[in-house]
Amino acid sequence: MHYYPNPAAGLNVHDVNAAIEEAFAEHGRGKVQMPPKLYIQFEQGDFRTMPAYIPSLSIGGVKIVNVHPENPARGLPTVMALTIILNPETGIPEAVLNATLLTDLRTGAAGAVAAKYLSPKREIVLGVVGSGRQAQAQVSAIAAELSIRELRVWSRKEENAREFCTKFPGITCSPGELREVCDCDVLTTTTPSREPIIRNEWIREGTHINAIGADAPGKQELDPAILSRAQVFIDDRDQAVHSGEINVPLKAGLFSEEQISGTLGDVVLGRKGRRSEKEITVFDSTGLAIQDLAIANIAMKSGNFISLRFP
Amino acid sequence: MHYYPNPAAGLNVHDVNAAIEEAFAEHGRGKVQMPPKLYIQFEQGDFRTMPAYIPSLSIGGVKIVNVHPENPARGLPTVMALTIILNPETGIPEAVLNATLLTDLRTGAAGAVAAKYLSPKREIVLGVVGSGRQAQAQVSAIAAELSIRELRVWSRKEENAREFCTKFPGITCSPGELREVCDCDVLTTTTPSREPIIRNEWIREGTHINAIGADAPGKQELDPAILSRAQVFIDDRDQAVHSGEINVPLKAGLFSEEQISGTLGDVVLGRKGRRSEKEITVFDSTGLAIQDLAIANIAMKSGNFISLRFP
Known part of the structure; x- marks a missing residue:
């Protein structure tokens, strides 16, 4: 069994995006196993257990990831993760990966895949709401697929926001009011908000939105009226209904499951997609265990590891 | 983060039994979180993901365990396991334990706790069906609670069976026909059978049975008529209905959920138990994630570990 303390180090963003795109394609083909995440509640946070199997990659395993909002005050990240990889032929644990940065990267990559297929243009103004690790991951991943003007x-x-811009010296970047940031071609929202912060009137025709922040019941970032104007794509139906951007509007009766246009897998496979330049599209990302397996699969090929005795 | 390559090495059977008994007591009190196991199917086996949290012990985590029946031909155990422990206050992964032997021990301990409370006598004839690792774990654990005549x-x-007896030189031990082995005070069944192999007419009044083998849909070891004669105790209702000894009889309409007398937690807490010397009692064990946390909790105190860099 191998332990990978820093498996994100050797990864190339193009390779990551391609691996995540292929995972969504397999999901669209119905060729993966992925039961819904299990949640355990601690007093000061929670953790999610995410098992899956991608037969075409011959990789199976489990990501375990916590969310503890008070961690930064203790000098720890809010979100930390481990991924365990098993050999499908024998079930033996093959690898334990520090998956904290991998989680950022695979979520960024899902946004990049969505933007690649659903953006109205190849050269874009990119609006980013939030300035944390995931906002950064979104920009890095999208920059590999589209030209950010x-x-x-x-x-x-x-x-x-100013500090954020310094991380992308090659891109014209400026802080702005929410309304100004929403005036863009591709908008990515990455906050832990529990109320809509993006107003419907700020979103112009043709915008593609990556709604990344909502990943637990009660979370939402977008005015539900945006969802009703848009084609809404999800990563996985069960997870999106439970904890994605649509979860609160669904419970409130402001959105219905029938209004979901399809999955990102459908988009990647060409079954669904943008139908006009004026259409608004939304990708509702909750984060899938198959993304964690797909990125672990390439990280295990490039990363340095420590050998551990097992069994 | 610490890796424990052999955390079973330092464990004392009395301590393990006591830790498992306390976990069942907390389960009986309704003070644990434990969603039902998730199953992933590989072509040649499967793996189960088992998250849980025991607030009173301040321990949370996940056991990941495979079942690959063809492994022994490759020189590997059929069942191998890892347990990941998270710190409830921060969610940081604190430990990864090789849980293969811990799994044997915690299952043996559940059988010992059941026998301690439900056996008709303190000095017993112990019948064992099957001669694998779990059969051995059951005898070792029960021997710490009852006197095996x-x-x-x-x-x-x-x-x-002969080879099995050599492992217990201090106990009078002999191989026997199934019918002879069933003529005992405490019977423990540990086979992967998918058909009843224990006939109703072989079980005499007063017997306590630990039904250990059935841990997946379709598995069963006991003639369902035995269940109808007995008080049936389970470890966890959801898991037992899904994959315990009662799962096949339930589907066949030969047993009903209303016939379940209670959980082992109820027994430990004194709410339920044996009502007469003549009564037959059955403990249907499927194996709970809280058992894995409880044994990890004591193993982490005594075992040797390797320090790993995280985050």
Whole structure:
């Protein structure tokens, strides 16, 4: 059994995006096993257990990931993760990966795949709401698929938005008001909000939105009226209904499951997609265990490991 | 983060039994979180993902365990396991344990706790059906709670039963026909059978049975008529209905959920139990994630570990 302390180190963003795209294609083909995440509640946070199997890659395993909002005050990340990989032929544990950064990257890659297929243009103004690790991962991953003419960033603290821009010296980048940031071709929202912060009137025709932040019941970032104007794509139906951007509007009766246009897998396979330049499209990302397996699969090929005795 | 390559090495059977008994007590009190196991199917086996949290022990985590019946031909155990332990306050992964032997021990301990409370006598004739690792774990654990006057063992191959007896030099032990082995005070069944192999007419009044083998849909070891004669205790209702000894009789309409007397937690807490010397009692064990956490909790105190860099 191998332990990978820093498996994100050797990864190339193009390879990651391609691996994640292939995982969504297999999901679209119905060729993966992925039961819904299990949630355990601690007093100060929670953790999610995410098993899956991708037969075409011959990889199976489990990601275990926590969310503890008070961690930054203790000097720890809010989200940390481990991925365990089993050999499908014998079931023996083959690898334990530190999956904290891998989680950022695979979520960024899902946004990049969605933007690649659903953006109205190849050269874009990219709006980013939030300035944390996931906002950064989205920009890096999208930059590998589309040409970013301009980057606009909103953060609750403007200094964070300024700091964010320094991470992308090659891209024209400026902090802006929420309304200004929403005036873009591709908008990516990455906050832990529990109320809509993106107003319907700020979103112009043709925009593609990656709604990344909502990943638990009660979370939402978009005015539900945006969802009704848009083609809404999800990563996985069960997970999106339970904890995606659509979960609150569904419970409130402001959105129905019938309004879901399809999955990102459907989009990747060409079954579904943008139908006009004026259409608004939304990708509702909750994060799938198959993304974790797909990125682990390439990280295990390039990363350094420590050998551990097992069994 | 610590890796424990052999955490079973330092464990004392009395401590393990006590830890498992306390886990069942907490389960009986309704003070644990434990969603039903998730199953992933490989071509040549499967694996189960088992998250849980025991607040009173301040321990949360996940056991990941495979079942690959063809492994012994490759020189690997059929069942191998890892347990991942998270710190409830921060969610950081604290430990990865090689849980293969811990799994044997915690299942043996559940049988010992059941026998301690449900056996008709303190000095017993113990019948053992099957001669594998779990059969051995059951005898070792039960021997810490009850005095074993005689051990009777059945295996498909008599030489395996003879070999089994050599592992318990301090106990009078002999191989026997199934019918002879069933003539005992406490019977423990540990086979992967998918058909009843224990006939109703072989079980005399007063017997306590630990039905250990059935842990997946379709598995069963006991004639369903035995269940109808007995008080049936389970470890967890959802798991037992899904994959315990009662799963096949339930589907066949030969047993109903209303016939379940209670959980082992109820027994440990004194709410339920044996009502007469003549009564037959059955403990239907499927194996709970809280058992894995409880044994990990004591193993982490005594075992040797390797420090790994995280995050």
